[in-house]
Amino acid sequence: xxxxxxxxxxxxxxxxxxxxxxxxxxxxxxxxxxxxxxxxxxxxxxxxxxxxxxxxxxxxxxxxxxxxxxxxxxxxxxxxxxxxxxxxxxxxxxxxxxxxxxxxxxxxxxxxxxxxxxxxxxxxxxxxxxxxxxxxxxxxxxxxxxxxxxxxxxxxxxxxxxxxxxxxxxxxxxxxxxxxxxxxxxxxxxxxxxxxxxxxxxxxxxxxxxxxxxxxxxxxxxxxx
Amino acid sequence: xxxxxxxxxxxxxxxxxxxxxxxxxxxxxxxxxxxxxxxxxxxxxxxxxxxxxxxxxxxxxxxxxxxxxxxxxxxxxxxxxxxxxxxxxxxxxxxxxxxxxxxxxxxxxxxxxxxxxxxxxxxxxxxxxxxxxxxxxxxxxxxxxxxxxxxxxxxxxxxxxxxxxxxxxxxxxxxxxxxxxxxxxxxxxxxxxxxxxxxxxxxxxxxxxxxxxxxxxxxxxxxxx
Numbered sequence: 001x002x003x004x005x006x007x008x009x010x011x012x013x014x015x016x017x018x019x020x021x022x023x024x025x026x027x028x029x030x031x032x033x034x035x036x037x038x039x040x041x042x043x044x045x046x047x048x049x050x051x052x053x054x055x056x057x058x059x060x061x062x063x064x065x066x067x068x069x070x071x072x073x074x075x076x077x078x079x080x081x082x083x084x085x086x087x088x089x090x091x092x093x094x095x096x097x098x099x100x101x102x103x104x105x106x107x108x109x110x111x112x113x114x115x116x117x118x119x120x121x122x123x124x125x126x127x128x129x130x131x132x133x134x135x136x137x138x139x140x141x142x143x144x145x146x147x148x149x150x151x152x153x154x155x156x157x158x159x160x161x162x163x164x165x166x167x168x169x170x171x172x173x174x175x176x177x178x179x180x181x182x183x184x185x186x187x188x189x190x191x192x193x194x195x196x197x198x199x200x201x202x203x204x205x206x207x208x209x210x211x212x213x214x215x216x217x218x219x220x221x222x223x224x225x
Numbered sequence: 226x227x228x229x230x231x232x233x234x235x236x237x238x239x240x241x242x243x244x245x246x247x248x249x250x251x252x253x254x255x256x257x258x259x260x261x262x263x264x265x266x267x268x269x270x271x272x273x274x275x276x277x278x279x280x281x282x283x284x285x286x287x288x289x290x291x292x293x294x295x296x297x298x299x300x301x302x303x304x305x306x307x308x309x310x311x312x313x314x315x316x317x318x319x320x321x322x323x324x325x326x327x328x329x330x331x332x333x334x335x336x337x338x339x340x341x342x343x344x345x346x347x348x349x350x351x352x353x354x355x356x357x358x359x360x361x362x363x364x365x366x367x368x369x370x371x372x373x374x375x376x377x378x379x380x381x382x383x384x385x386x387x388x389x390x391x392x393x394x395x396x397x398x399x400x401x402x403x404x405x406x407x408x409x410x411x412x413x414x415x416x417x418x419x420x421x422x423x424x425x426x427x428x429x430x431x432x433x434x435x436x437x438x439x440x441x442x443x444x445x446x447x448x449x450x
Contacts, residue, residue, distance in 0.1 A: 060288045064329075069336045089374045096332035099372045103328040104289075107321035111294045130377040139368040146361040147324045149314045 002026045002114035003161070004105045007057070009044030010188045011208060012120030012164055015172055017052050018179035019163050020118050028112060029054040030105055034062040034097070035073045040196040044187045051185060060104055070094040072190060079191040079199075082206035089128050090203065092190055098131035102140050102160065109158065110150045117144075121162045125169035125207050137162055169211025177217060184220040198222070227251045228341035228386070229334040231326050232282070234269030235413045236433060237345030237389055240397055242277050243404035244388050245343050253337060254279040255330055259287040259322070260298045265421040269412045276410060285329055295319040297415060304416040304424075307431035314353050315428065317415055323356035327365050327385065334383065335375045342369075346387045350394035350432050362387055394436025402442055409445040423447070 003025040007013045020027050031045040042059060049057035064073075071077040071091040080090055098119070105117045121132040130136060137160045144158040145151035151158055164172055176183070188208040189198035198205045198221060212219040228250040232238045245252050256270040267284060274282035289298075296302040296316040305315060323346070330342045346357040355361060362385045369383040370376035376383055389397055401408070413433040414423035423430045423446060437444040 062288075063285045064332065089377070093374050095335040095374070096328055096369075096372055099328040099331060099368065100325075103321055103324040106324060107289065110320040130374060131372040133371070136368065136371040139364065139371050143324065143361065143364040143368045144321075146358070146364050147321055147356040149318050149320070149355060152314070152355040 002028060002055070002109075002112055003116035003118055004028045004030055004109040004112070004114050005054070005118040006101050006105055006120065007031050007045045007049060007054075008120070009041035009048060009186060010120070010204075011176065011183070011186045011211075012122055012172060013045075014048050014120075014181055014186045015176040015179070016118050016120040016164060017048060017054070018176065018181055020116075020161075021052055022179060025116065026055045027053075027118075028108060028114065029057040030101075030108060031057070031059045032062050032101060032104075033059055034064045034094070037072060037075060037079075038187065038190055038192055040192050041187045044185055044196070047185050051182065058108070062100065064100070079202050081201045082203045089130065092127060092203065093129055096131070098129075098136070099140065102144075106144050106148065106158065110148050113150075113155075115157060116159050116161050118161045118163070120164055122164045122167065122169075122172070124166060125211060127203050127207075134162075134165055137165070168214070169207050170214035173211045173215035173217050177215070187221070196221075227253060227280070227334075227337055227339035228343055229253045229255055229330045229337070229339050230279070230343040231330055231345065232256050232270045232274060232279075233345070234266035234273060234411060235345070235429075236401065236408070236411045236436075237347055237397060238270075239273050239345075239406055239411045240401040240404070241343050241345040241389060242273060242279070243401065243406055245341075245386075246277055247404060250341065252279045252343075253333060253339065254282040255326075255333060256282070256284045257287050257326060257329075258284055259289045259319070262297060262300060262304075263412065263415055263417055265417050266412045269410055269421070272410050276407065283333070287325065289325070304427050306426045307428045314355065317352060317428065318354055321356070323354075323361070324365065327369075331369050331373065331383065335373050338375075338380075340382060341384050341386050343386045343388070345389055347389045347392065347394075347397070349391060350436060352428050352432075359387075359390055362390070393439070394432050395439035398436045398440035398442050402440070412446070421446075
C-alpha cells in the first residue's frame, strides 16, 4: 500500500510522514527545490525520509513561473515579522504552490499505483494561504479523479489526505511526540541562518513556538532570545 | 489584457493562439520540455509565438515523475498506430499532464495579473485523454479560484478558456484558415522524423489528416504515402 507524501522538512509534513507510516503506508516522499530561501528544509526532508523509512525520496527542481512574486523565493522581498502584515494573505504566499506540488504528487501517485496523497496542510494555526484550506483540497481531489486514467477507470480513487487540517499547532506537536518525531530534524523558519537556525520572528517561527508552548513541550531547535 | 496560453506547437494550440490574439489578448505563451519524443514541437512553438506576436514565450523544463509511463516520453514504449489500441485511453496518455501544465499556467497568470488561461483541448476528434474533457477543465477552474490569492481576493476570476473544446478537427482547420494560420509552422505527429516530418500512422497524424480532408484543405506538411 503506497502513498505519495509532500515532505517540506517542516514540523507539519514530518508529522504527516509519521502518521502515514503508522497507517502502514509505503511512503514515496516528494520535495521541491523551487528557489525557496529556506533551502535548508530540503536537507531536513532528506534526513526525515531516511530516518523514518520512506521507500523513496524525490526532490523535484521546479522551474517555477511564480518565483519572483513571493518573499519566500525572491531575496529582494523581505520576510515579514509575525504580526507585521495587515493583509489576510501575506507576502510569503507563493502563487499556485500547492496546486503545482499536488499536480506533481498526482503524476507520481498514478505511475506508482498509489491512491493516497498526503499533505501537511493546516487551516487553523497557519499563515492564511488559500491553498491550505479544505475547500481547495476537496476541489483538487475532484480534479485529480477527473484528470487521470487511473481515476477515470476506477483503478484508483485518489484521496488527498490532510490529517493535520483541523488540528491546532499544539495538537500537532503532541501528535508528533506520541509518534516519536525527532524535532531536531525539522525546520520551519522562512529565513533560517546558514546552519538552519530559526530567525524567531517570522510567522512560521511564531506558529511553531506557540505550538510547543501550548503543548508544554520544549523545542530542541528553538532560537535563543 | 493578458492571457496565458498553453502552446504545444500543434495545430490546436496554434489555432488557439490566433483566437486569443484575435480577441485582443497580449499572449504569454507557455511550452514544456517534458521529455516528449516529439520535441520538434518546441521549435514549432517558438516559431508560432514569434510569428503571431506572443508578448512572451516561456519554455519550462519539467522534471516530471510520469515520464516513464507513456509512449510519448519513454522510447521503450512504441507509439501505437491509429486504431491499433482496444483501450479507451491509449498508451500515449501522460499521467497528470494537463493538470501540471495548467498549474504552471495558473502560477504565471497570477504573477502577471492575467485572468484567462487558454488551452487547445478538444473533446471530439481527440485521443481520449481524460484531461481534455470539459468536466476536468471545469474542475480545474474551480480549483484555481480556490487556490490563489488573486482568486480568493476577487482580483481575478480565473477562466480556463478552451475555445476548440466542442469543435471537430475539420472545424478547427477551417477556423485556422479563416484566421490565417500558416500550417507549415505546426507539428502534430507523436513520432516525427528528424526534420519534423509526420509519421502518418499515429493517432495524432490520423486526426489531423481527417480534419484537413473533411475541411477540403490541403496540409502543407502532410506525409508522403
